[in-house]
Amino acid sequence: MWEYTDKVRDHFFNPRNVGEIENPDGVGEVGSLACGDALKLTFSLDKNGKIEDARFKTFGCASAIATSSVLTEMIKGMTIEEAAKVTNRDIADYLGGLPEQKMHCSVMGREALEAAIENYRTGGRKKHELEGKVVCTCFGVTENEIERVIRENNITTVEGVTNYCKAGGGCGGCKPEIEKIIERLQGAKIKEETVLVPPKPRKLTNIQKIQLIQQTINEQIRPALRADGGNIELIDVIGNKVIVAFRGMCAQCRLTEFTMKDVVEAKLKEFVSKELFVEESKDSANEPHNHRG
Amino acid sequence: MKTIYFDNNATTRVADEVAEEIQPFFCELYGNPSSMHTFGGQVGRVIRKAREQVAELLGCDPSDIFFTSGGTESDNTAINGVLAAVPNRHKIITSRVEHPAVLTVCREMQNHGYTVVEIAVDKAGQLDPAELEEQIDDDTALVTIMYANNETGVIFPVEKVSELATEKGVFFHTDAVQAVGKIPLNLSKSNIDLLSLSGHKLHAPKGVGVLYVRKGTRMLPFMLGGHQEAGRRAGTENVPGIVGLGKACELAARNISQENEKVKYLRDKLEKALLEKCPDSRLNGDKENRLPNTTNISFEYVEGEAILLMLDKYGICASSGSACTSGSLEPSHVLRAMGVPFTAAHGSIRFSLSRYNTEEEVDYTIQKTPPIINRLRELSPFVTR
Numbered sequence: 001m002w003e004y005t006d007k008v009r010d011h012f013f014n015p016r017n018v019g020e021i022e023n024p025d026g027v028g029e030v031g032s033l034a035c036g037d038a039l040k041l042t043f044s045l046d047k048n049g050k051i052e053d054a055r056f057k058t059f060g061c062a063s064a065i066a067t068s069s070v071l072t073e074m075i076k077g078m079t080i081e082e083a084a085k086v087t088n089r090d091i092a093d094y095l096g097g098l099p100e101q102k103m104h105c106s107v108m109g110r111e112a113l114e115a116a117i118e119n120y121r122t123g124g125r126k127k128h129e130l131e132g133k134v135v136c137t138c139f140g141v142t143e144n145e146i147e148r149v150i151r152e153n154n155i156t157t158v159e160g161v162t163n164y165c166k167a168g169g170g171c172g173g174c175k176p177e178i179e180k181i182i183e184r185l186q187g188a189k190i191k192e193e194t195v196l197v198p199p200k201p202r203k204l205t206n207i208q209k210i211q212l213i214q215q216t217i218n219e220q221i222r223p224a225l226r227a228d229g230g231n232i233e234l235i236d237v238i239g240n241k242v243i244v245a246f247r248g249m250c251a252q253c254r255l256t257e258f259t260m261k262d263v264v265e266a267k268l269k270e271f272v273s274k275e276l277f278v279e280e281s282k283d284s285a286n287e288p289h290n291h292r293g
Numbered sequence: 294m295k296t297i298y299f300d301n302n303a304t305t306r307v308a309d310e311v312a313e314e315i316q317p318f319f320c321e322l323y324g325n326p327s328s329m330h331t332f333g334g335q336v337g338r339v340i341r342k343a344r345e346q347v348a349e350l351l352g353c354d355p356s357d358i359f360f361t362s363g364g365t366e367s368d369n370t371a372i373n374g375v376l377a378a379v380p381n382r383h384k385i386i387t388s389r390v391e392h393p394a395v396l397t398v399c400r401e402m403q404n405h406g407y408t409v410v411e412i413a414v415d416k417a418g419q420l421d422p423a424e425l426e427e428q429i430d431d432d433t434a435l436v437t438i439m440y441a442n443n444e445t446g447v448i449f450p451v452e453k454v455s456e457l458a459t460e461k462g463v464f465f466h467t468d469a470v471q472a473v474g475k476i477p478l479n480l481s482k483s484n485i486d487l488l489s490l491s492g493h494k495l496h497a498p499k500g501v502g503v504l505y506v507r508k509g510t511r512m513l514p515f516m517l518g519g520h521q522e523a524g525r526r527a528g529t530e531n532v533p534g535i536v537g538l539g540k541a542c543e544l545a546a547r548n549i550s551q552e553n554e555k556v557k558y559l560r561d562k563l564e565k566a567l568l569e570k571c572p573d574s575r576l577n578g579d580k581e582n583r584l585p586n587t588t589n590i591s592f593e594y595v596e597g598e599a600i601l602l603m604l605d606k607y608g609i610c611a612s613s614g615s616a617c618t619s620g621s622l623e624p625s626h627v628l629r630a631m632g633v634p635f636t637a638a639h640g641s642i643r644f645s646l647s648r649y650n651t652e653e654e655v656d657y658t659i660q661k662t663p664p665i666i667n668r669l670r671e672l673s674p675f676v677t678r
Binding site: 002012015018029033034036038039057058059062064065162166169170247 | 403404405406408594595596597598599602603606615622623624635636639671672673674675
């Protein structure tokens with residue numbers, strides 16, 4: 001059960017300003033049914049250029065509805081310039097806080113407001129447009145958006161990014177990329193985490209070598225492939241030749257060779273022995289295409 | 294405010310008779326059943342009785358019953374125990390709609406060199422035994438398929454599947470946590486090798502469960518450090534829990550026909566009325582092969598958590614497969630495996646009843662739910678009217 005503040009509950013059970021303004025001065029639409037929440041915000045201005053009325057329609061959970069409702073209350077009486085400065089933090093704070101995993105609702109509110117202001121300024125009746133490179137394809141989140149939530153909310157973990165803008169919350173394939181963005185922006189703030197240090201080179205018996213190869217595949221390689229819906233299996237080790245088979249998405253991926261050379265061999269060289277090289281088992285290409293999800 | 298509890302697939306209330314039966318085992322009969330003295334030893338007898346009560350409900354031999362801490366432990370034990378006992382086989386067959394207590398364990402085994410095949414389900418949430426049969430080969434160590442699905446109530450052709458596995462000499466496990474006590478089982482006439490059940494799903498307390506292991510099933514012990522449960526599950530017995538589970542099984546055996554008549558009648562009434570009164574609603578799952586107590590309905594264009602919170606205001610307890618209720622961002626893996634569109638998966642609500650529910654409660658829910666759906670649709674940008 002989510003711990004919602006009384007203010008969230010109040011705005012959910014008694015939402016203010018539900019509906020759509022006819023002939024609005026600004027319209028903003030964000031989200032989609034597939035994403036699980038969506039918001040359409042409309043506002044109109046009075047003769048002094050202040051927001052006279054704001055209305056919303058929202059599909060989503062309690063916090064999405066409460067966020068939309070409170071947003072319409074907040075911006076009434078603001079000038080466009082003032083409204084443009086509203087952050088997702090402001091919205092969440094106004095509600096007395098939101099559960100961390102629900103912070104993306106406040107971000108959706110801010111995005112809808114921005115889209116509506118953009119619509120007012122340029123006149124185009126277009127939906128909130130994707131700017132920049134899409135990082136999370138599951139939820140359609142761009143690099144710009146991720147950078148912004150990181151900066152505005154001082155986020156230092158991938159989980160945090162997922163909570164605030166959903167990126168990384170689907171298949172998880174973009175998590176390494178999100179990690180890189182966090183590192184770039186927050187570098188110094190990231191807590192030093194214990195990193196697995198490759199062991200010092202030493203003489204391995206055959207059995208030790210094979211076990212270490214298996215362990216490296218399990219711990220270092222498979223999780224990365226799994227994130228993309230793929231898998232890897234260790235078939236055999238002959239001398240320094242490591243034979244592996246790719247399963248699932250990886251099996252049919254045209255980049256197989258690239259993945260193999262780049263990830264598997266590099267990791268095995270790093271963690272086991274510099275002399276190792278990787279070959280793909282011949283039968284693995286004929287495996288059924290096991291799509292996940 | 295009165296609580297209307299329609300979330301019995303999550304957990305159930307402890308039956309009064311069960312609570313009464315357990316009471317003496319806290320302050321009076323607190324001895325250790327393994328002790329040599331009479332005071333402790335007498336507790337051993339009640340455990341034996343509980344074992345018989347469980348065996349009676351399942352139609353099996355009492356010596357095949359092993360008490361555990363619950364469904365999750367039973368599932369973990371069954372899967373890991375069998376795999377360890379047949380080290381030369383490296384394939385597990387399961388379904389895409391299993392409970393995480395099975396699915397996560399199987400997927401974890403991929404890290405240990407196992408191949409896991411997850412059988413797909415059709416739109417009704419039903420699986421095809423023929424498809425499963427094709428997958429069973431010489432390398433297969435275990436087939437594990439749930440008896441009935443917790444989210445939709447769909448009952449799988451477990452008897453058929455266990456027969457296929459047995460024919461090929463492969464062990465068969467079923468997570469029957471949702472089925473036991475709701476539908477009749479008879480393990481003496483079945484090919485099931487291992488079966489998991491959980492006490493708190495059938496009006497016993499939380500923290501107790503059973504793993505049924507057919508005699509002759511190779512399995513390594515999962516918990517070491519004592520001779521309890523014939524050496525298969527070490528640790529001093531959870532006596533109150535075990536006594537309670539025994540009693541709950543006795544009650545279940547007695548109430549199972551009522552479960553299938555009264556509870557089914559109430560479920561059907563609720564389901565029919567909600568589907569009629571709420572436009573753009575749909576039933577998820579096989580209508581025929583289904584537990585008598587479960588219904589899973591999608592209300593399109595609205596979101597499950599919002600529905601639950603509004604129902605909660607009236608004291609009505611249900612659950613949802615929506616993303617927002619789980620803390621994850623994706624809706625239920627069961628509904629997605631069934632190909633339920635996102636528009637409907639986000640708005641899915643599960644009502645699961647028990648023999649403690651009344652017709653009055655059903656009528657009240659039929660009266661309160663449609664206005665909630667309408668109200669949320671008025672807020673939704675996807676509904677224009």
